Amino acid sequence: MSFSCKKYTAKVLDRQAPSAKLHVTGRCKMPTREDALALVKSKVDNKNLVKHMLSAEAIMRALAKKFSENEELWGLAGLVHDVDYVQTEKDPKNHAKIGAKLLSELGYPKEVSQAVMAHNPENGSIMETLMDKALYVSDPLTGLIVACALIHPDKKLSSIDTEFVLSRFKEKRFAAGANREQIASCCGIGLSLEEFVSLGLEAMKGISKELGL
Numbered sequence: 001m002s003f004s005c006k007k008y009t010a011k012v013l014d015r016q017a018p019s020a021k022l023h024v025t026g027r028c029k030m031p032t033r034e035d036a037l038a039l040v041k042s043k044v045d046n047k048n049l050v051k052h053m054l055s056a057e058a059i060m061r062a063l064a065k066k067f068s069e070n071e072e073l074w075g076l077a078g079l080v081h082d083v084d085y086v087q088t089e090k091d092p093k094n095h096a097k098i099g100a101k102l103l104s105e106l107g108y109p110k111e112v113s114q115a116v117m118a119h120n121p122e123n124g125s126i127m128e129t130l131m132d133k134a135l136y137v138s139d140p141l142t143g144l145i146v147a148c149a150l151i152h153p154d155k156k157l158s159s160i161d162t163e164f165v166l167s168r169f170k171e172k173r174f175a176a177g178a179n180r181e182q183i184a185s186c187c188g189i190g191l192s193l194e195e196f197v198s199l200g201l202e203a204m205k206g207i208s209k210e211l212g213l
């Protein structure tokens with residue numbers, strides 16, 4: 001199955017405001033990565049979900065580096081993006097809304113809470129920045145890559161490559177929860193599917209120990 005980038009972009013991304021460079025100004029203290037990880041662990045007791053957020057962080061950092069954006073800021077957004085998951089598991093319309101509010105109250109940069117909020121279009125939010133869109137496309141890629149590693153006999157990320165992930169991508173029923181259209185909307189941030197999968201896979205390989213894969 002192939003996805004039309006133009007079609008998908010028209011449906012989901014074109015109606016959004018043009019992406020904007022992020023500006024981090026006038027802030028005294030941005031929560032550190034350690035703060036963010038402690039927050040996530042205090043709210044989420046599911047280890048696999050924490051690993052999912054660590055994976056999103058790694059991919060967001062790699063994307064920020066590729067686009068010469070703020071790696072700390074983008075990484076933070078990935079790391080905390082599902083902080084309200086336990087609270088909103090059965091309430092998708094509020095997923096990420098509650099998390100974004102919590103992050104704002106805790107002094108996280110507006111760009112982070114906005115990206116967190118916008119990664120779930122079901123809550124009525126709209127992606128505005130490149131960072132918002134990057135988080136949206138990174139979210140489901142983590143699950144596809146983990147599923148690919150787990151079907152390999154040694155269950156290691158080091159044993160799979162981009163070609164393998166791309167071939168599984170085409171199998172609709174494999175890791176069906178990893179939304180293919182959402183992943184394919186990486187064209188909206190200027191990356192081909194192959195480039196995005198390759199970047200995501202390398203990023204996750206970089207934290208394979210933490211992921212236990």
Ligand SMILES: [Fe+2]
Pocket residue numbers: 052056081082139
């Ligand atoms: Fe997520």
